[in-house]
Amino acid sequence: MNAGNPKPPLPFSATPAIPQPYQRPKKWITRVCLLLVITLGLVMIWLLLGPWAENSAIQNHAQKETEKSRTTLQAKNNALNRDIQAHQNDAEQMQRRQKKLADELDDLRSHAKVVIDHNNKLENQVRQQGGVIDGFRQQCKSPDEIARLRRSNNQARLDLNKARKVAENSMQIIRALRDELSARDHAAKEAKDNAANSKHELQALSATNRELARENQKLKARKPVVIRKPAQAANADDIKKLRSQLAEARRQVDELSDANEDLISRMAELTSKLSRMENTQPNQPDLQPVRPFAIMNFNAQFNIATANFGSEQGAQPGMRYHVERNGRRISQLVARKVEFNRSALGFAPGASKVVLKPGDLLLPAGN
The missing domain is CATH 2.40.10.410 (FlgT, C-terminal domain)
Structure with a gap:
């Protein structure tokens, strides 16, 4: 077998597929995809929520403007109501003033009517008195007679003033005499009171004297005792003093009685003099009736x-x-x-x- 020349793969039909091992994608590609997805989501959210936020802001602004307009309108309405109330009060005051002025005008008219009536009466009186004056002038004989009547009238007026002065002086004298009479009457009353007080003192001294006399008789009826001699001597001195006081009191009573009789006689004399002055009329000249x-x-x-x-x-x-x-x-x-x-x-x-x-x-x- 040739190691350097691999064998060609067999056809699909001839050889089964051999599974290949899974190869992971690279990390930066994944991150880019996630970033794209997030960006796309944010864009979608912005696109969806943007109009709603604008509408909310517009609605809030509209509500604020509406509230502000409502407050302004309420303030204007209150001010308008106050102005209306003030105008109504002014109108009522004007009505009251007009009524008062109308009443004053009626009073002035009534006063003017009274004045006119009074003036008419005065004019009628002036006309009547003018007629009387004309008649008197026609009856007068001459201006000399009128001048004589005026002189006699002035002289009579002077005499009347003199008579009044004399009467005033007489009244002043009468008042002075009355004052003196009242003063003397007061002095007489005081003298009577003093006499009564002296009489009471005299009666008290007489009672004391009688009491001392009885005690003296009792002391004389008793047998003389050497111890009681100073007491008897003291009683005798007291009796002498009381007798001297009694004599002095009787003398004062006699003096007050004489003074009282003198005051009574002078009061009677002043009373008769006052009655004569009141009954006496001052000598007045024979005046013509003025x-x-x-x-x-x-x-x-x-x-x-x-x-x-x-x-x-x-x-x-x-x-x-x-x-x-x-x-x-x-x-x-x-x-x-x-x-x-x-x-x-x-x-x-x-x-x-x-x-x-x-x-x-x-x-x-x-x-």
């Missing part, structure tokens, strides 16, 4: 008073007058408008705005 300055009517709404004097009596705008009621000054007025025989006056600055009455007297304030 109509005093007084208030005819008063409008409390406008604080305007109408007086019964005017330019005929010497009144001028701006002159001030004291208001007297029952001899007491209650306010001060100033002339606003002066006519022939009537004037319109208002309260002076700083004067008390009291309710005036027809008949309140007006005295010039010494402008």
Whole structure:
């Protein structure tokens, strides 16, 4: 057999196939295949999950935008509701103000009506008084007679002021006498009280004296004992002292009784003098009947008073007058408008705005 020349294989049909041993592929080929498979899987996953992730992001963004829009719309809605409520409140306030203004307008209209009625009444009174003045002027004989009447009126006014001053001085004297009388009456009461106290003290001293006299008689009835001599001497001294005190108290009682009688007599004298002064009227001159300055009517709404004097009596705008009621000054007025025989006056600055009455007297304030 030739060792260097192998025999050709037999045909398949002629010879059976001999199994060959398994040969492992190389490692790097396996690794490359695995890497390709993994890469392909990742690509497939990316291709499948990419649109879903984008859709999720879009949905989340849309939800956030929707929530933000909803919050913004809610805030705008709340602000709009607040604005609507504020406008409603403003509308209600405007309605209340309009109602209040309407009420004030009605009040002003009613006041204006009252003022117009009052002015009409005043105009009617002015016309009537103008007619009276015209009639008086027609009845007057001459301007000299009018001047004479004015002079007599002024003189009568001066005499009336003098008489008032005399009456005021008399009232002051009467008040002083009354005060002195009350003081003396008080002193007399104190004297009576002192006399009563002295009388009580005298009675107490008399009782003590009687008690000591009884004790003295008892001591005299007893037999003399040498030991009791100092006590008897002391009792005798006490009796002498009490008798001297009794005499002094009686003397004080007599003095107080004399003073009391003197006070009673002086009080009776002052009482009679006071009654004479009250009954005595001051000597007043024979005056002609003069109509005093007084208030005819008063409008409390406008604080305007109408007086019964005017330019005929010497009144001028701006002159001030004291208001007297029952001899007491209650306010001060100033002339606003002066006519022939009537004037319109208002309260002076700083004067008390009291309710005036027809008949309140007006005295010039010494402008």
